[in-house]
Amino acid sequence: MLTRLAPENEAELTDLLERCHAAARDNSVPGKDSLPEGFSGTIGHFPVYFPEEIAHAGGLLPVNILGGGNKLELKHADARMGSFVCSICRSTTELGLNGTLQDLTGFVTHPICDAAKHLAGIWSRNLPEQLAQILYLPQNVNSRGATRYIAAEYQRLRADLERKVGHVISDEALRRSIRIYNENRRLLRELYAIRRDEPWKVSCAESYLLMRAGTRMPREEHNAILDQAIDLIRHRSLPAQDKPRVVFLGGFCEQPPLEMLETIDDACFVVDDDLLVGLRWFTQDVPESGDPVWALAESFVERSAASPVQHDERKTKEGYLMEMMRSSKADAAILTAAKFCEPGLDEQLAWSKHLDQAGIQYLVLEFEEKMTSFEQMAMQVETFAESLLFALA
Numbered sequence: 001m002l003t004r005l006a007p008e009n010e011a012e013l014t015d016l017l018e019r020c021h022a023a024a025r026d027n028s029v030p031g032k033d034s035l036p037e038g039f040s041g042t043i044g045h046f047p048v049y050f051p052e053e054i055a056h057a058g059g060l061l062p063v064n065i066l067g068g069g070n071k072l073e074l075k076h077a078d079a080r081m082g083s084f085v086c087s088i089c090r091s092t093t094e095l096g097l098n099g100t101l102q103d104l105t106g107f108v109t110h111p112i113c114d115a116a117k118h119l120a121g122i123w124s125r126n127l128p129e130q131l132a133q134i135l136y137l138p139q140n141v142n143s144r145g146a147t148r149y150i151a152a153e154y155q156r157l158r159a160d161l162e163r164k165v166g167h168v169i170s171d172e173a174l175r176r177s178i179r180i181y182n183e184n185r186r187l188l189r190e191l192y193a194i195r196r197d198e199p200w201k202v203s204c205a206e207s208y209l210l211m212r213a214g215t216r217m218p219r220e221e222h223n224a225i226l227d228q229a230i231d232l233i234r235h236r237s238l239p240a241q242d243k244p245r246v247v248f249l250g251g252f253c254e255q256p257p258l259e260m261l262e263t264i265d266d267a268c269f270v271v272d273d274d275l276l277v278g279l280r281w282f283t284q285d286v287p288e289s290g291d292p293v294w295a296l297a298e299s300f301v302e303r304s305a306a307s308p309v310q311h312d313e314r315k316t317k318e319g320y321l322m323e324m325m326r327s328s329k330a331d332a333a334i335l336t337a338a339k340f341c342e343p344g345l346d347e348q349l350a351w352s353k354h355l356d357q358a359g360i361q362y363l364v365l366e367f368e369e370k371m372t373s374f375e376q377m378a379m380q381v382e383t384f385a386e387s388l389l390f391a392l393a
């Protein structure tokens with residue numbers, strides 16, 4: 001599926017994508033003996049956004065815990081959670097209970113919804129040797145003092161991580177990590193710019209794999225992969241196809257299966273999306289001088305993306321959808337939500353109402369990370385794409 005008819009460097013790009021695909025399939029975290037050089041442990045964190053720079057500066061490898069995908073069998077988690085809880089919460093719990101995540105130094109979650117908030121409690125009871133934390137990011141970033149509050153919360157996290165690693169996390173180390181992460185975000189912005197400008201050169205599934213690899217490897221290594229891949233993608237010579245341009249929304253927390261993205265790619269150019277938006281949370285560079293913790297906190301308030309789990313009156317639900325469509329010159333939208341995801345379903349309702357009023361076409365899809373059958377979805381997407389092409393002709 002990933003291999004394309006070959007321009008010169010296609011084999012090299014395919015190798016890179018296969019490497020990223022293997023990383024995406026691997027739910028485990030490195031143990032003490034297999035940690036990358038310079039790291040003494042791992043911090044797992046739940047979506048959507050986590051200030052990875054703080055863990056990275058302390059020598060803890062940040063690993064974005066993204067559930068179990070569609071190959072994991074649940075044997076323990078169902079006894080601890082209701083069946084109405086979203087799949088990513090249940091599979092993450094399973095990975096904790098079945099030993100896959102036993103090498104984590106700590107696990108941090110956020111109060112993005114009731115289900116995610118309670119993961120920390122489940123973790124501390126069942127994996128008492130790990131640091132289990134809730135990072136309280138503000139629900140409302142417009143309140144006065146939001147930056148000060150976030151900075152204090154980051155300092156608390158920093159102090160907890162310092163105790164765990166047994167040394168101080170210096171401002172200089174933090175500034176160095178911010179520089180590395182700024183480079184990562186710049187590369188991801190470049191990748192997304194190609195998606196918008198020349199979507200035939202890189203599919204949504206390929207871009208997703210390239211991005212997702214960064215959730216479980218040092219950013220230094222990920223930067224090198226992205227740098228190489230972007231260069232290869234720019235030199236690809238693939239013919240532009242007749243497909244409608246769509247934006248994909250709903251991938252901010254639980255991850256849609258790769259096959260679902262490939263199904264959509266087959267019929268549409270996905271010119272923008274909110275997949276793994278936490279990795280691209282800052283829309284501009286975080287300042288690399290001054291107080292690094294303040295710089296991260298202020299960037300969260302002033303220069304950040306939007307998602308259904310963050311209230312910000314400057315970014316209305318309709319506003320950021322329309323901005324995404326405008327900047328990517330999309331013809332239509334694919335609005336998805338993970339099954340049982342309350343924030344996602346709320347947003348989906350608001351988006352669809354607004355698109356109805358604006359006369360813009362959209363397709364609503366529901367997904368679960370553990371989905372394995374895509375035939376029906378393929379038919380829906382194909383029919384949607386054909387109707388769009390007909391309307392645009």
Ligand code: SF4
Pocket residue numbers: 086087088089112113114115116253254309338340341342343344
């Ligand atoms: S998928 Fe939705 S309901 Fe589940 S943890 Fe994420 S935000 Fe919460």
